[in-house]
Every structure is written in structure tokens, then in C-alpha cells.
Amino acid sequence: MLNAKNILIGVTGSIAAYKIPILVRLLKKAGANVRIIMTESAKDFVTPLTLSTVSDNPVYSKFFKIETGEWNSHVTLAEWADLFLIAPLSANSMGKMVNGIVDNLLLTTYLSARSPVMFAPAMDLDMYKHPSTKKNIEILKSWGHIIIEPTEGELASGLCGAGRMEEPENIFSRIEEFFDDNSKLNGKKVLVTAGPTYEAIDPVRFIGNHSSGKMGFALAEELANNGAEVYLIAGPVSIETPSTVTKRIDVTNAEQMYQASIELFENMDIAIMSAAVADFTPEVKAEQKIKKGDTVPEIKLKPTTDILKTLGERKTEEQLLIGFALETENEVSNAVSKLKRKNLDFIVLNSTNDKGATFGVSTNKITIIDKFENAQAFDLKTKQEVAKDIVSKIESIL
Ligand code: CTP
Numbered sequence: 367m368l369n370a371k372n373i374l375i376g377v378t379g380s381i382a383a384y385k386i387p388i389l390v391r392l393l394k395k396a397g398a399n400v401r402i403i404m405t406e407s408a409k410d411f412v413t414p415l416t417l418s419t420v421s422d423n424p425v426y427s428k429f430f431k432i433e434t435g436e437w438n439s440h441v442t443l444a445e446w447a448d449l450f451l452i453a454p455l456s457a458n459s460m461g462k463m464v465n466g467i468v469d470n471l472l473l474t475t476y477l478s479a480r481s482p483v484m485f486a487p488a489m490d491l492d493m494y495k496h497p498s499t500k501k502n503i504e505i506l507k508s509w510g511h512i513i514i515e516p517t518e519g520e521l522a523s524g525l526c527g528a529g530r531m532e533e534p535e536n537i538f539s540r541i542e543e544f545f546d547d548n549s550k551l552n553g554k555k556v557l558v559t560a561g562p563t564y565e566a567i568d569p570v571r572f573i574g575n576h577s578s579g580k581m582g583f584a585l586a587e588e589l590a591n592n593g594a595e596v597y598l599i600a601g602p603v604s605i606e607t608p609s610t611v612t613k614r615i616d617v618t619n620a621e622q623m624y625q626a627s628i629e630l631f632e633n634m635d636i637a638i639m640s641a642a643v644a645d646f647t648p649e650v651k652a653e654q655k656i657k658k659g660d661t662v663p664e665i666k667l668k669p670t671t672d673i674l675k676t677l678g679e680r681k682t683e684e685q686l687l688i689g690f691a692l693e694t695e696n697e698v699s700n701a702v703s704k705l706k707r708k709n710l711d712f713i714v715l716n717s718t719n720d721k722g723a724t725f726g727v728s729t730n731k732i733t734i735i736d737k738f739e740n741a742q743a744f745d746l747k748t749k750q751e752v753a754k755d756i757v758s759k760i761e762s763i764l
Pocket of ligand 1: 641689690691
């Protein structure tokens with residue numbers, strides 16, 4: 367469940383910082399993205415070079431990149447994180463956190479954090495026992511932060527007692543448990559359709575569209591990363607199945623996608639129809655390749671079944687149904703009318719007027735409109751990031 371999770375680690379000045387490279391390696395091995403902020407005094411215990419090497423990312427400690435004068439945005443870092451772990455957390459930084467003192471990048475990021483915060487104190491025996499430390503820990507816990515209690519053992523001072531930061535393997539397990547316990551999607555069955563459909567004209571020609579399937583596949587992966595059991599119905603695309611997806615069903619045309627969706631839907635908790643399904647299909651498919659002749663052939667079309675609308679008619683109170691709308695004009699009103707017509711919980715709107723959105727590219731720009739017609743517009747992002755926004759919306763409804 368750590369795959370593709372964004373974990374921000376704040377390292378403060380304590381000898382226990384030597385354990386952080388091991389933790390970072392464990393997280394990276396599990397597929398997580400790791401970024402690190404360190405205080406100046408943390409650099410006395412572990413080097414930024416070690417941490418940037420193991421995390422495969424630059425390490426942040428100053429408000430500005432000295433060379434370019436560019437701002438290291440604490441807001442961007444805080445927004446990026448799915449979890450902010452402060453480990454080791456010294457008594458000094460803990461005191462500042464509790465009192466809203468923000469005299470370094472780690473602390474400004476802490477104050478901007480939107481993600482859950484986990485902290486692993488590390489200090490000497492008597493410092494840990496001091497009433498001010500006890501009080502500060504209670505305050506942090508009362509704010510919903512999760513403590514990884516220090517263990518008892520030999521301390522750097524030579525004293526023996528409580529204050530040793532937990533071992534990296536155990537911190538790793540706590541992070542894993544945290545994501546397992548907190549995912550509202552854990553064990554939920556989700557159907558995702560992705561890609562285009564091809565409607566055959568004859569054995570070699572078809573009516574299709576430019577959908578690459580990237581958005582649907584990114585969604586399937588993100589849902590699976592959050593513990594969902596994902597059933598992915600894919601039109602003709604050349605994308606590898608994410609390893610965490612439970613089952614992929616390949617189809618070619620709208621009718622096959624309809625049949626596969628109907629068969630699965632009843633047992634699903636959630637269905638997300640991101641496929642660009644053809645609205646029309648040739649009335650007859652020519653048995654043989656249509657040859658050039660004296661006249662231009664006329665291909666008579668008939669409508670396909672609207673899969674999403676059919677699912678909307680069958681949907682129970684417990685099921686969530688999400689659709690996509692690709693619009694070229696009057697975007698919001700068209701999307702709202704689709705949302706109502708198809709009985710959806712929310713609709714993800716793309717506009718062809720937005721640069722970097724829609725077909726073929728790796729980015730997307732969406733607006734989510736819910737059944738109460740609340741619209742939330744997002745910035746241009748990678749399809750993986752867009753998938754995270756859509757999954758967060760689903761979790762907020764669950
Ligand atoms: N959809 C579907 N089955 C179809 C057509 C569309 O399930 N036969 C789904 C798509 O997967 C998408 C949503 O319906 O989630 C909206 O698709 P879109 O083509 O934009 O909407 P239409 O209802 O076909 O309206 P129009 O093409 O007129 O804009």
C-alpha cells in the first residue's frame with residue numbers, strides 16, 4: 367500500500383538521524399516517493415548527500431536555493447505529502463512546533479501541513495521525562511498527530527532508559543499500518559473502464575478515437591495503491607497493466623465493454639467510467655474488406671448502448687458511480703446535465719479548450735462536479751496526480 371505514496375520526512379538534530387537513510391531505503395523499496403527536509407543541526411548527524419542519494423530527490427533545508435535565489439516552497443512540499451513524518455524529533459523542534467515558532471523550512475512546512483503528521487521523538491532520558499516534554503507530546507497528540515513512542519535502551523549519553531528513537535524497520539511498519547488503516551478504499555471493489563472503443567466497419571477498418579487510456583490506468587493504479595480490488599476493463603490500448611490491479615479485461619468495441627461492465631457492476635462498490643466509448647457503431651460490419659468502386663460507400667450508423675446511463679439506472683444506494691465528460695463548449699452546463707441524466711455521484715469534466723488536457727498527453731486539467739452541483743476546478747497536473755485528486759474525492763464521499 368506504500369506504492370506511489372508521497373512521504374515527507376523532516377529530520378531534526380539528534381544522533382538518531384543516522385537511522386533515517388535506512389528508513390528511506392525501506393520506503394523507496396516499497397515504492398513510496400520520499401522527500402526530505404532537514405534542519406541545520408540535523409546536518410551534524412547525517413549528510414544531505416546521503417539523504418538525497420537514498421531518496422533520489424534533492425534535500426531541502428533553506429528557504430531559498432542559494433545559487434538561483436529560487437524559493438523552496440513550504441506550501442508546495444506540505445501539499446505534496448500524503449504523510450509528514452518528523453523523525454527524529456528533538457526536544458527543541460518539538461517545543462517550537464507546539465508554540466508555532468517557524469524559524470526554519472521544516473517548521474514552516476509543519477505549520478502548512480495538510481497531511482497527517484507522525485513524529486518520532488529522540489532525546490536523552492531526563493529530557494524525555496521532563497514535564498515540558500510530556501506536556502508538548504500531549505499537545506501534539508491532542509492535535510491528532512501520531513506519536514511513534516521512543517523505546518528504552520542505551521542512549522548516546524551513556525545513560526540507559528526511554529528516549530531512543532524507534533528502529534527504522536519498526537517506523538516503516540507503523541507507516542505501512544497507517545496507510546492500511548486509513549484507506550477507506552481498503553477491500554472495496556472498483557470497476558474502471560479505460561481507453562477507446564473500436565467499432566468495426568469491415569475486417570480492417572474501424573471507427574475509433576484518440577483516447578490513450580492513460581487516465582483510466584492511472585486511476586486504476588491509484589485505487590489499487592489505496593487497497594481497492596480493481597477490475598479494469600480496457601479498450602484497445604498499449605499500456606501495461608499495473609501489477610496491483612486485480613483483473614484486467616480487454617475488449618475492443620462498445621458492445622463488449624457494455625457486456626463486461628454489466629456482468630461486473632452488481633458486485634462492485636464503485637464504478638468509474640473513464641473510457642471514451644463510441645456513441646455510434648456501423649449498423650452492419652462488412653464480411654469482406656470494402657473495395658474501391660465507382661461509388662463511395664455509405665456507412666449507416668446506429669447508437670451504442672450508453673454503459674454509464676445503464677449503470678446509473680441499476681445503481682443501488684450503496685454504490686458510487688462516477689463518469690467523465692469531455693466537452694468542447696458550455697462545459698459546466700453540459701457536464702451537469704450528463705451528471706443528472708446518468709444518475710452519477712460526481713462527474714469529471716475535461717475541456718478541449720484547456721491546453722495539456724485530454725487525449726494522448728500525460729497531463730490533464732479537470733473540474734469535479736458533484737451531485738449537488740458543487741464544482742471544484744483543479745490545476746493542470748500529471749494524470750497520476752489527477753488520479754490522486756479523484757481518489758481523494760471518492761474517499762471524502764465514503
Ligand atoms: N459513456 C458510456 N457509454 C457510452 C458513451 C459514453 O459509458 N456509450 C460514458 C463515458 O465513459 C463517460 C460518459 O459516459 O464517462 C460521458 O461520455 P460522453 O461521450 O462525453 O457523453 P455522452 O453521454 O455520449 O454525450 P455526448 O457525446 O453527446 O457529449
